Amino acid sequence: MGTTGLPELIARTHDDYAYNARASAEVAGVTKDSVYLVSLPAGHNFPLACPGILGVLLAGGRVVMLPSPEPARAFATIEAEGVTHTAVVPAVAGRWLERAAQHGAGQLATLRVVQVGGARLADELACQVEPVLGARLQQVFGMAEGLLLTRGPYTPRGYYRAAEHNARSFTGDGWFRTGDICLRTPEGNLVVAGRDKDMINRGGEKISAEEIENLVYRLPSVSQVAAVAMPDPVLGERVCVYVVPRAGATVTLEEIRARMEGAEVARFKLPERLVVVEELAWTKVGKIDKKALRTDIADRLKAELPGG
Template identity: 80%
Template sequence: MPTPITEHTVPWPEADVTRFTEEGLWAGAAIGTLLREVADRDPDATALTDGTGLRLTYGELADRADAAAVRLRGLGIARGERIVMQLGNSWEFVVLLLACLRAGVVPVMALPAHRRAELTYLAVHSEAVAIAVPDRTKDFDNQRLAHDLAADVRAATGAGWRVLVAGDDIEPGSVDLRSLCGPPTDRAGFDMPSPSSRDVALFLLSGGTTGMPKLIARTHDDYAYNARASAEVAGVTSESVYLVSLPAGHNFPLACPGILGVLLAGGRVVMLPSPEPVRAFATIAAEGVTHTAVVPAVAGRWLERAAEHGAGQLASLRVIQVGGARLADELAYKVKPVLGATLQQVFGMAEGLLNFTRLDDPAETVCTTQGRPLSPFDEIRIVDEQDRDLPDGQAGLLLTRGPYTPRGYYRAAEHNARSFTDDGWFRTGDICLRTPEGDLVVAGRDKDMINRGGEKISAEEIENLVYQLPSVSQVAAVAMPDPLLGERVCLYVVPRAGETVTLEEIRGQMESAEVARFKFPERLVVVEELAWTKVGKIDKKALRADIADRLKAELPGGV
């Protein structure tokens, strides 16, 4: 049997539980219970649509979630057990998520791009008993991989392994997820006890800098507050229509306000597989979308599309949130004039703290800062390397704690000792400055991470994979600037004497290791030696400067 979650989570201090409950921040009810209450108030309002033509009212969505919760129990998946969710942006994702939140089953939010390496790690580390996948994603057989994981997971955890599949091609041994998430077939009613509001609701993934991502345990109390408060600051109401085109398993489109925040407000969620501009614009027009969230690379593509073809299809769009990475100021200033919607910059992390520009902020604040904390109970500090507080206007390391920032990662004592102070401050790894008005400006990262279009890539993970090649003596993975994605992966490699190393060879090694393709390096620089600091560490700062200079030299005119 899987280990109880409580054995490996860092509990909220009781003083904080009391304070956040008394202040009305924490509702004291499970998210599934809160959503059922919304559905009962207005069961005929439309809650969910997707590209298949399916439209579910709140009553239908809640009934399906309740029925699916009962069916999960019928499969032997019990309260507190974990299920890896690797589903695309579909109605099945939403129904299964809500079913888990009702039943107390804990989803582990994998991403569509994850492959064997990541999924095996997530399943083993969380001691998952099941996985939910699409049958295929383009030419990739997700279902076959899910079954192939069974032996490794069982050997490591001793747990059972169920494969739930959404699609038309359901293999023997798989559970048909569409049937599991279908309408109730008997009207006996939902008779399962609700989870405690202090239970873990789901696991989000960190943008880990050291190997595989860490698991972030979000409770019903803190995550419901995260979603509800985000909906308020984004101006989401029961009249709002929210387009989900980023991968729904990310914190941003899931609860900032995302799917959960919009549903808790009684609005309508529209699921779309991708933010590709042609289809996204058409969907916004057809569904009357009022709010959506994108990363900077998508914002850039949308701006290009609107500049070339006009923004007439975006007439209903009132708010476009941009987050996941720093949005260049010059692009920020174009959003309102070109797309017609109000820009809301969002800077945050799955570990908790969220910052938003406000909808009534002046244009300069909206376009040149990443906003201020969501909650009046969020605490932030900007400190130097000795944890000494710095004055406004001076960049330093961002520390935070608050009502939706947990106090530690799951099963990660060593990471927790480094990432959290004894009095509960989380070391975010971000370098920021605070303006006199209280807004944050993101200046970079102090950790060894590459942010490719909002997907966080651990340089250490890439380096460990490349070191498996016998031709490689030394390797350093660094971020290289990119106008579309913000950053891409660049490798500096010192070959062994008499050996050669090619980018194709390295990418082949990573493909054999079955890691997500977004982690594949996109440039290789072969050098005789790496840059080193005075204390004997690889000088990543010098390497990042070097690749930036190389890119500049390749521009027309060498500038």
């Protein structure tokens, strides 16, 4: 099943998975000499077949497994096993970058490819991966159902016994709608800008949460950030940012707004509330749990009302 919203049963076939695993392995440069580290939940599509366990084994390579991607143990395992490829989510990539910046990346000498998926990796983190970790960054985008508005050998024909959901998610001629918002560059490349569910509607102005997060990540005091919609009786929604500061650092709303204004960001996009936390809410597959954060800020606002 997918990793967002309520669970749906995604009808997959063995041919689907074999095609996906082999095609992904080719793109990732996997060969019989590859060593793949699995530290994410192995049953999920990303570490299972993109190319994951299946793609590496089909290519004749070797798979090494860890119960978690904790940086110290992961780095030691990469060195001991000669790991060449691995897959992480953005939060883990951030922790690995911090570890390498503090202790060096000498243990990662054999690592050639770091795949990041599950959610979009902020540009400010993406540009650090190769210079800091010494490995090529490969951003893996998609979902268990397939890529963008798509139809092909890996696209299912529909969810199992879910007619209402199918009517929303598939066109009449079988194209699958993912709900992702993409931009096409003049060169013909696609840039993922976010999901339609991750847009903040401030008085009719649509704001990409990921755009806000990329801007906030430019502050050296910020370790992790999540932008979410905050309910507002006048405008409908306003921008709220949750921030985990780096060790020993402080972050203020004024600092965030000043940095964004300095980058000539439109004023309606400026965050209007900052919540500093020690840790963000995460889903079981390592994505930031935006639903939990939206619930949290709504509860905070209710508690601040008279009699709340």
